[in-house]
Amino acid sequence: MKKLAVLAGILAMSTAPAWAQTELSLWYHGAGNPTEGEILNTVISDFNASQSDWAVKLEQFPQGAYNDTIVAAAVAGNLPDIIDVDGPNMPNWAWAGYMAPLELSEGTLDGFLPGTIGTWQDKVYSVGLWDAAVAMFARKSVLEENGIRIPTLEQPWTGEEFNAALETLKASGKFEYALDLGMNDRGEWYPYAYSPFLQSFGGDIIDRTTYTTAEGALNGDAAIAFGEWWQSLFTNGYAPGTSQDPADRETGFIDGKYALQWNGNWNALKALEAFGDDLLFLPAPDFGNGPKIGAASWQFGVSATSEHKDGASAFIEFATQDKYVAAFSNGLGLIPATASAAELTENYKPGGPLAVFYDLSKQQGTLRPVTPGYVVEALEFIKLAADIANGADVADTLDAAVDAIDADIQRNNNYGF
Amino acid sequence: MKLTPNRSLQNHPLAGWSLAGPAIFLITLFLIVPFILAFTLSFTNQRLVSPNPTEWVGTRNFEQLLGVGTLVLEPEKDETGALIRDDKGELSYPRVREFTRNNAEYPQLSGKREWLSWNWGDSRVYVLASDVVFMKALGNTFLFVLFVAPIQAGIALLLAVLINQKLKGINIFRAIYFMPVVVSIVVVSLLWRFIYSGQSGLLNNMLGFLSFGAFKPVDWLGNPATALWSILAMSVWQGVGFHMVIWLSGLQTIPVSLYEAADIEGATPWQKFRYVTWPGLRNTAVLILIVITMQAFSLFSQIDVMTGGGPVDSTQTMVFQAVERGYGQQNIAGGSAISVILFLIVLTISMAQRYLTRERNR
Numbered sequence: 080m081k082k083l084a085v086l087a088g089i090l091a092m093s094t095a096p097a098w099a100q101t102e103l104s105l106w107y108h109g110a111g112n113p114t115e116g117e118i119l120n121t122v123i124s125d126f127n128a129s130q131s132d133w134a135v136k137l138e139q140f141p142q143g144a145y146n147d148t149i150v151a152a153a154v155a156g157n158l159p160d161i162i163d164v165d166g167p168n169m170p171n172w173a174w175a176g177y178m179a180p181l182e183l184s185e186g187t188l189d190g191f192l193p194g195t196i197g198t199w200q201d202k203v204y205s206v207g208l209w210d211a212a213v214a215m216f217a218r219k220s221v222l223e224e225n226g227i228r229i230p231t232l233e234q235p236w237t238g239e240e241f242n243a244a245l246e247t248l249k250a251s252g253k254f255e256y257a258l259d260l261g262m263n264d265r266g267e268w269y270p271y272a273y274s275p276f277l278q279s280f281g282g283d284i285i286d287r288t289t290y291t292t293a294e295g296a297l298n299g300d301a302a303i304a305f306g307e308w309w310q311s312l313f314t315n316g317y318a319p320g321t322s323q324d325p326a327d328r329e330t331g332f333i334d335g336k337y338a339l340q341w342n343g344n345w346n347a348l349k350a351l352e353a354f355g356d357d358l359l360f361l362p363a364p365d366f367g368n369g370p371k372i373g374a375a376s377w378q379f380g381v382s383a384t385s386e387h388k389d390g391a392s393a394f395i396e397f398a399t400q401d402k403y404v405a406a407f408s409n410g411l412g413l414i415p416a417t418a419s420a421a422e423l424t425e426n427y428k429p430g431g432p433l434a435v436f437y438d439l440s441k442q443q444g445t446l447r448p449v450t451p452g453y454v455v456e457a458l459e460f461i462k463l464a465a466d467i468a469n470g471a472d473v474a475d476t477l478d479a480a481v482d483a484i485d486a487d488i489q490r491n492n493n494y495g496f
Numbered sequence: 497m498k499l500t501p502n503r504s505l506q507n508h509p510l511a512g513w514s515l516a517g518p519a520i521f522l523i524t525l526f527l528i529v530p531f532i533l534a535f536t537l538s539f540t541n542q543r544l545v546s547p548n549p550t551e552w553v554g555t556r557n558f559e560q561l562l563g564v565g566t567l568v569l570e571p572e573k574d575e576t577g578a579l580i581r582d583d584k585g586e587l588s589y590p591r592v593r594e595f596t597r598n599n600a601e602y603p604q605l606s607g608k609r610e611w612l613s614w615n616w617g618d619s620r621v622y623v624l625a626s627d628v629v630f631m632k633a634l635g636n637t638f639l640f641v642l643f644v645a646p647i648q649a650g651i652a653l654l655l656a657v658l659i660n661q662k663l664k665g666i667n668i669f670r671a672i673y674f675m676p677v678v679v680s681i682v683v684v685s686l687l688w689r690f691i692y693s694g695q696s697g698l699l700n701n702m703l704g705f706l707s708f709g710a711f712k713p714v715d716w717l718g719n720p721a722t723a724l725w726s727i728l729a730m731s732v733w734q735g736v737g738f739h740m741v742i743w744l745s746g747l748q749t750i751p752v753s754l755y756e757a758a759d760i761e762g763a764t765p766w767q768k769f770r771y772v773t774w775p776g777l778r779n780t781a782v783l784i785l786i787v788i789t790m791q792a793f794s795l796f797s798q799i800d801v802m803t804g805g806g807p808v809d810s811t812q813t814m815v816f817q818a819v820e821r822g823y824g825q826q827n828i829a830g831g832s833a834i835s836v837i838l839f840l841i842v843l844t845i846s847m848a849q850r851y852l853t854r855e856r857n858r
Binding site: 147150153154171172174175176177255265319320321322323324327454455458465466469470471474475478479482486487490491492 | 547
């Protein structure tokens, strides 16, 4: 017995530095991406070494299962201290009481891109070290060959110009499809990448003045015009539909199967390697209400059940340093959250090959509806975009989506609005 | 003291319970308790994520799922009272949405959508449903079961008879036919997505090659007319090996002497199958029919991986909808209600099958 006590004492002493620090758990969605994990681990080990109160411990999950994991953990009462959350989901989790407002020092978020700060009911719940943006990937040589005007941030394509460009590219006969939208990825990509088109037409997923109905916004004249245009992309054979081969989405543009590709900045580096100076990142077309693209990517937040919210907030504040923001950007091609971090990066510093994405994000970035009901609204948008692409009646499909969204809002007592 | 048989462990009154115990415990934990929970929750407005308290809502979830109505529309007429016909000579009808949305004269149709419709003379009859997606899921599930059960059982029996021969290397064939069962259905689904791919899929290429290019490529999973059948064909292929093995075990219980007797009588192979094999497989057939039916009703993974219910709801199924609602839309009550309906359907069908295939000559 005595020996055992001595042994325990020795063990305790030898691990003394570790138990002086309180452990904080961090769940992250990036399993399967070694670069992402490596950068995050650097931030964590720097943080753990920088002070003696907290020790962050990382646990990674695959992105596809991450949201379900968090919800299941919350229902079971097992949330970690620090979570990461996809921007548009944050209001749902904050409303449900999974997340606590951040305790950041004054001025931490100065100069952050608007899409990287997650605010719900006037409190900041989450902050992203990066934003994401989509652009029309195109090749200068292809556009010039076909006599298509190269749009600029100041003067993007109009809707008619864009449609004419698609027709010209299709008629050239050199491509399987004029445009690749990425229809195979039936997840959050749909509302993120396609609902800004709807907003550019003048519609929206939900009436943002009240957040209690989608009537008029998602089935009004503007939305029907969007739906008819959307369907025409597929009936005219401009773009591959929902059964697109995922492999073609990966390499189709680079292989020359598609003339244009609606794609995110996180895929820009690969295309840049293939085409170099010939590659263009074009802004979204303007369908009448300004060109728009999605905003807000993955962000860090603190769980409501954490016993150490101060420590969790301290870690998040630590991670917002320019050098880490720049490291994520360099490693993963993401848009750095601040201009000062952008200057430290290869691609986003002024004049860098991807700097246009920073401007796109700043000028055109539009948040998806900031409401706890977004989770269901997003699913309805995915369904309607897929159904309309597959030939469903536009007006009826939009009405059905409105009814489903309104019923959900009612079931939830207007989500507190 | 002599140990009497009563006192041996085997005859102890608790022996039976202790043997059945683990199974009873697991079945209670994973089947009975969840079902009671689902049954209870289907009468509430339980959410997966919500700070709002759970409330009893009675049968509202079921009414929402199963509500139907009918509407008969007269064709549109011009000022003179003549019927308007379009270029193809088709009659035109007012849009159903004008009656089912914000129309105070038809409160009973509010929120319903077209599920089925057909012409009745010049009028058009619409069957409307409160939840068209669920109705389509219900229809697709039944269609799937109706085709999978006989096709899968039939092919499995054929394969079982084929591999129930004493040939050299027959085990190789047994392994080949059984292999798809061993591979996870998710992996199989992913692979078949490539096979069915509309652009450069294996199936299209093969059919094109075999028909010397006459075959026009079909977008198997992207076309509402072919999507469910494609998934059906794949599901039959994947599950057939399992049932083949059960048939095989049934075949091997049939005494060889019966076949020898049949040979002496000079029976043809068909007669041997009809009068010896088939009656001997009676109990196996009942088992296989019930197992296949239950498995087919739980169609989920293939849908989730290959089509997500699309295109245009042509591959929606009940289990997919239950999961989609419960977890995707965070509507646990709605998902539970679907599970309860599914349970009642499967229970009814299994009991009917049991009754129809019961032993009659006792």
